[in-house]
Amino acid sequence: MAVVKEEEFEFHTGQNRPAGVPDAIQFIDVHKTFGSNQVLRGLSMGLPEGKVSMILGPSGTGKSVCIKHIVGLMYPDSGDVVVAGHSIPSLSDDDLFELRKKFGVLFQDGALFGSLNLYDNVAFPLRQHTEKGEDEIAEIVNRRLSEVGLGNANEKMPNELSGGMRKRAGFARSLVLDPEIVLFDEPDSGLDPVRTALLCELIKEVHAENGGTYVVITHDIMSARRVAEYIAVLWRGRIVEAGPSQELFESENEFVRQFLAGESSGPLGME
Amino acid sequence: MNELFALPREWLAATGEIGRFMGTVMGDVWGGRVLHFFGESLRQAGILIVSSTLVIWALMFILGLICGTEGAYFLEANGAPAYAGVFAAWCDLREIIPYAFGYMMAAKVGTGIVAELGAMRISDEIDALEVMGIDSMTFLCATRLLAAWIVLPFLYLAGMGGAFLASYIAVVQQVGFVSSGGYLLIFWEFQNPPDFLFSLIKAMVMATAIVLVGCYYGYNAGGGPVGVGTATAKSMVLNLVLVHLIGMLGTQVFWGNNPNAPIGG
Structure with missing residues (x-):
């Protein structure tokens, strides 16, 4: 000690x-x-x-x-x-x-998965941990992305986002499992x-x-x-x-x- | 005295750590834990097929040409051109093609895994997986190993077919010291179905080691981009050593006592 x-x-x-x-x-x-x-x-x-x-x-x-x-x-x-x-x-x-x-955790730089677009990043925890269908997942993901002001950025890859957008996207992902x-x-x-x-x-x-x-x-x-x-x-x-x-x-x-x-x-x- | 033993002790500790990591990942695959992420395994299998197949086959084909050319001229120079098939058969099946496969796997797949997982590590993506309640070692490493086991046997056997074709083209069509029938008679006489299995096992052990070494160095990378670069270089060195070690042991174990040509003496 x-x-x-x-x-x-x-x-x-x-x-x-x-x-x-x-x-x-x-x-x-x-x-x-x-x-x-x-x-x-x-x-x-x-x-x-x-x-x-x-x-x-x-x-x-x-x-x-x-x-x-x-x-x-x-x-x-x-x-x-x-x-x-x-x-x-x-x-x-x-x-x-x-x-x-x-838990939901927002890391310093968002820690988004570089190989997935924004939508798939936010949908990831739902697909891994729930039995929800794609329609329900889409509803949750779109709601969370809109909440953080990224409703129109679904298809963007993490490297196309600014630092602030990555943080907001990380925030949306941290919230999807309530x-x-x-x-x-x-x-x-x-x-x-x-x-x-x-x-x-x-x-x-x-x-x-x-x-x-x-x-x-x-x-x-x-x-x-x-x-x-x-x-x-x-x-x-x-x-x-x-x-x-x-x-x-x-x-x-x-x-x-x-x-x-x-x-x-x-x-x-x-x- | 302590300093004298410090380096070997460090190597021994690192070897133990790598061994434990490999054991855990293989346990995740054998134990079926990886099947929780079977979709990710299939995705990785798809990536492997799309991004690495052609380049691996290309190297295997080129080395098949070389085996054929070397064998044709060497045996012609020694008065036995009809036996070019012996050289091509053994060169392709036992030695050069498994090595070619190992080299390209290490260069393309192994380093790719280190770079990808290393980048994920330094950008907190692996931590993000963990805090989402996902076992990152199973999700990232075991899925890649399972993908390799699903895809690579077929990729290797098809590549071997390409190498055989290349040797045939070199010996019969390009050099032309022996007829097609004469070449194929000798070529098939000096190999049999178990040899294919042995060659496949040799290549799959190499592939398993390469994927696991790549996963180890990528998963445990640290120190920013420089650290990822260093880990990539280290993985390449270790993989090349392992490819040759596995190649040598495989030849001794599988063909050392072969009654047609005992390599072990």
């Missing part, structure tokens, strides 16, 4: 302000190390059910690693990750594949401010319509202000503070204040 220096965590109160609903996802004292790089260093947090939560933090602080732990693409060196009542590291492969059908939990890995990366704002609006609208637990990983404060109902601030592999977004934006914690205000002076430097 790697040594943890407690003085690095002077701003980490670990305070978890209640959101008023049970947690859909829980990290319990999770440690994860890659070589000599300790990424998660005793991470404990809960993400509330039915809300849009954001894991915010500086670059390289373990946010994407969190998503990979939630979906079981990575396992903790120690600690536990509990999703919808299931301990992810304890699940068998078959049970994990079954549980993953309840997932209980949708995870977004930096949906704003590589997008201009206007398209970031539009994507955030889209996330809010779709959540309002479909419900479910949404978890967004980002370091963009504007996105957090627009979308987040619950915020967990992650730094150095641990939660600094977590709670309903309004309370976090009013936090007295020096690090949280600096990060959420995007100020250059404060505990967070270039190191």
